[in-house]
Amino acid sequence: MSALTYTNTATTGYFTNIANAARQLIAAVFAVQPAVAQCNKEETASELRQMAKDCESHSPSLAAELRVIAFRG
Numbered sequence: 001m002s003a004l005t006y007t008n009t010a011t012t013g014y015f016t017n018i019a020n021a022a023r024q025l026i027a028a029v030f031a032v033q034p035a036v037a038q039c040n041k042e043e044t045a046s047e048l049r050q051m052a053k054d055c056e057s058h059s060p061s062l063a064a065e066l067r068v069i070a071f072r073g
Contacts, residue, residue, distance in 0.1 A: 044070075045070040045071075046070075048069055048070035049067065052064075052066035052070070
């Protein structure tokens with residue numbers, strides 16, 4: 001049988017918290033996001049519109065949601 005334990009050995013002072021928050025902010029601001037090709041977005045939007053057309057008769061609310069998602073791209 002094993003037990004899960006957590007031990008925190010780091011000092012958690014005020015300035016340590018400020019430094020950690022600043023590091024996380026800088027990491028979030030400068031995070032690199034992968035580029036999505038415009039062609040891929042257009043294909044996806046086209047597929048979503050086709051799915052919306054297919055399910056219009058049996059689920060109009062789902063079709064409306066799919067069109068909204070396709071419009072947002």
